[in-house]
Amino acid sequence: MTSVYYPSSRDELPPIRLPHSSCIIKPQAPLAPLTTYRVGGPAEWLVSPRSVDDLQASVNWATTAGLPITVVGAGSNLLISDRGLPGLVICTRHLRGAVFDSETGQLTATAGESVVRLAWQAAERGWQGMEWAVGIPGTVGGAVVMNAGAHQSCTADLFVSARILDSRGQDSILSREEMAFAYRTSVLQGEANGIVTQATFQLQPGADPAMVTATTRQHVEHRHRTQPYHLPSCGSVFRNPTPQSAGRLIEQAGLKGYQIGGAQVSTLHANFIVNVGGATAQDVYQLIRHVQTVVGDRWQVGLEPEVKMLGEFAEC
Numbered sequence: 001m002t003s004v005y006y007p008s009s010r011d012e013l014p015p016i017r018l019p020h021s022s023c024i025i026k027p028q029a030p031l032a033p034l035t036t037y038r039v040g041g042p043a044e045w046l047v048s049p050r051s052v053d054d055l056q057a058s059v060n061w062a063t064t065a066g067l068p069i070t071v072v073g074a075g076s077n078l079l080i081s082d083r084g085l086p087g088l089v090i091c092t093r094h095l096r097g098a099v100f101d102s103e104t105g106q107l108t109a110t111a112g113e114s115v116v117r118l119a120w121q122a123a124e125r126g127w128q129g130m131e132w133a134v135g136i137p138g139t140v141g142g143a144v145v146m147n148a149g150a151h152q153s154c155t156a157d158l159f160v161s162a163r164i165l166d167s168r169g170q171d172s173i174l175s176r177e178e179m180a181f182a183y184r185t186s187v188l189q190g191e192a193n194g195i196v197t198q199a200t201f202q203l204q205p206g207a208d209p210a211m212v213t214a215t216t217r218q219h220v221e222h223r224h225r226t227q228p229y230h231l232p233s234c235g236s237v238f239r240n241p242t243p244q245s246a247g248r249l250i251e252q253a254g255l256k257g258y259q260i261g262g263a264q265v266s267t268l269h270a271n272f273i274v275n276v277g278g279a280t281a282q283d284v285y286q287l288i289r290h291v292q293t294v295v296g297d298r299w300q301v302g303l304e305p306e307v308k309m310l311g312e313f314a315e316c
């Protein structure tokens with residue numbers, strides 16, 4: 001019989017292979033390569049399950065060991081502390097699979113599927129509905145949790161349902177109403193916790209693939225002209241304080257190009273903070289706080305971060 005290994009602080013932390021599973025749980029694993037900012041320290045433990053069964057086994061392992069769980073999709077909306085994260089980090093990007101059902105016009109995709117790839121696949125089939133999403137470099141799970149959106153559309157507009165795995169290993173299905181979507185948020189950022197394992201979206205099949213592909217391409221080209229896609233970032237750092245635009249307030253406060261260490265307020269789009277080379281997570285964090293202070297003083301507007309800041313940061 002295989003016995004399961006649980007960590008203790010005196011151990012030398014070898015990788016762990018979970019029994020009856022292909023999962024390997026790695027100790028002290030770097031997280032910076034798993035984020036689009038390319039900054040941050042290591043995970044105490046990291047696992048990248050390739051199936052929902054392996055995901056469940058990983059959740060059970062962490063729960064039994066009393067370790068906190070952090071989920072990372074494509075890491076495109078994360079600022080992870082230079083000190084890293086305690087507990088188990090579950091990276092979902094190997095949970096892949098997508099089915100386009102031509103009877104219903106529904107797309108069902110596994111949590112780690114790339115939103116960009118799905119948008120192109122839908123366009124090439126002549127399915128409308130995801131053209132706006134082609135510039136969002138995240139996973140299906142991240143898009144659902146964040147209610148990612150662009151070009152006056154968002155994930156909630158397409159969403160039908162999602163399968164959620166909770167920390168007790170219970171599987172449930174949440175409807176659109178239960179997800180409580182609002183601007184860049186959902187119930188999964190608040191009272192409910194759980195891991196999105198799969199989601200279903202309603203699209204409109206039957207259009208000319210050349211037309212849908214052309215619209216999709218226009219969205220990509222527009223973004224590459226107006227946003228700094230060539231540098232590491234997390235996209236927009238702050239939620240727009242509707243009806244105002246965070247980018248415009250930051251720009252009008254004279255902060256474009258302002259830099260702390262390797263973190264800079266983008267000269268192309270002021271709501272992006274980019275890593276111009278060698279930035280630390282602390283540089284980005286300090287710049288976020290600086291922007292909040294300057295915009296607050298200048299415009300009496302409190303900018304709220306959209307980026308998820310995980311772990312410990314030093315206040316300056």
Ligand SMILES: Cc1cc2nc3c(=O)[nH]c(=O)nc-3n(C[C@H](O)[C@H](O)[C@H](O)COP(=O)(O)OP(=O)(O)OC[C@H]3O[C@@H](n4cnc5c(N)ncnc54)[C@H](O)[C@@H]3O)c2cc1C
Pocket residue numbers: 036070071072073074075076077078092111135136137138139140141142143144145146147148149150184188194195196197228229233234235236308
């Ligand atoms: C260049 C660039 C452009 C961007 N443009 C846009 C844009 O136009 N619109 C927009 O909305 N966003 C944009 N973003 C931000 C980001 O891509 C989105 O928020 C995206 O939905 C995050 O998905 P992710 O898989 O990277 O999630 P992550 O960044 O990995 O995680 C985000 C949050 O979701 C949680 N999470 C992730 N997967 C799961 C899961 N399966 N189950 C439970 N929780 C999960 C994480 O714990 C975290 O709290 C941009 C980012 C970049 C770098």
